[in-house]
Amino acid sequence: MIVPDWPAPVGACCSTRDGGVSPGPYASLNLGVAVGDDAVAVAENRRRFAATLGGAQPLWLRQVHGVRVVKADAAALAGPTPDADAAWTDQPGVACVVQVADCLPVLLAHPDGRGVAAAHAGWRGLAGGVLDVAVQALCNGTGADPHDLLAWLGPCIGPHTFEVGADVRDAFADDAALLRYTPRADGDPRWHADLAGLARARLQRLGLTRVHGGTWCTVSDPSRFFSYRRDGVTGRLAAAIWRRP
Template sequence: MQFDAKNMELHNSGGVQYLTFPSFSTYSFVRHAFSTRAGGVSQNEFSSMNLGFGRGDSDENVLENYRRFCNAVGFNFNSLVSSAQDHHTNIRRVGKEHCGIGIWKPKDMQSVDGLITNEPGVTLVTHYADCVPIFLLDPVKHAVGLAHAGWRGTVARIASAAVEAMTREFGSRPQDMLAGIGPSIGPCCFEVDAPVRDAFAQLTDLNPQELIHDDGNGKFHIDLWETNRRILMRAGLKASSITVAEICTKCNSNLLFSHRATGGKRGGLAAFLALTEEAEA
């Protein structure tokens, strides 16, 4: 089956395949990407561009994958800063002094599911295999952010927390910001039990009845994409400034790692977002 990139562009650079949002690519001072499985050195269930440490693949393979990905897309390997995800809503501001953390330096914090920066030459990195990546760009203040929204983070409105953090730290105005909701498990495949349904039903300002489909057998399907889009709009972003990739990781598990499709036997994807040095000009 041919992969349908829908609202993102699929690129191939020396065998490394990655996805970008056209709306973000418009800005010359921003570099961003979302990884795929293609172009790395990992084997078996990690094949081949595994960017997740601690899943059973060797650290040497993962580091080599990061180097290959950075070389292909144009990121400086030494500029990477990783999150420390555990489905909370803490947003961390990072700068050049944090470069390497979580990649070639040990993690120095826990419970960091979002990263923001306004410093050029700092590449934010967050990690995925079905959860929702949220890319944020303020083209006026020259600031960027990434947030990892699993179902818990979605219900806790991490997207809004990231917008608020950029407003507080950089003076960003939500109406100026752009957002991209990246590849993740879609409403076609995100099946849950009643307790998760009940958590989403509490989001009464988002008209949750439109986000939850009752399968009639004690199971429910939930639209994480639309939930996060509505949360971003409630945070002040314009609807026209939000791009939803509409790419389901489970449906496309041949190209994208999916936790559900593999029963957890898989590698990891990553989102990358940076201001380039020319933003200083």
């Protein structure tokens, strides 16, 4: 596990691909249920992951690259898997969890630990405002100002490997400096985008000043991280955050 190096008094971690039972391209701690892996293996992997969460129960999401945020509480745990890309909670005993395999996991915490949130920030969700709704939900639920919050950026596709087209360039026109023009040899226009940098810029515009992490590239480190861009068929990492009792 990667444990965030930040001053938030909460539990938080991000899995690597080590420590599970899945074979082949999912080796070994695949936490994704809809990627083609054996369901029994995924269930065991999720059990192992949950055992690291300090007694908190993980709320898994069915992520759709959107901007919906849900509250992680006992009712959510008892119901069907929510279609959402962010979750927040002020309840001890429940962990907000997002899955990634190149997209960016963003964890948020109130500085005194009274509330936490997690967001799945691929480029579509980031451009659409998933961090905006996660920050707003956490602030509304805890009475915090965005300036109070701490954020941690987990592993994602790095700026030297995230090649994108004009659709992504246009979606982030306000942050053009974070997209480097790198046309292909045949002249086909392409850009390399800094996904973690784009998230950091978005958080700063929302008022957050304490943003940590964002230094790992999933594509460049196959021994530690799953990467859809690199491998196609692959597993999923998970990042979790929870209130301590």
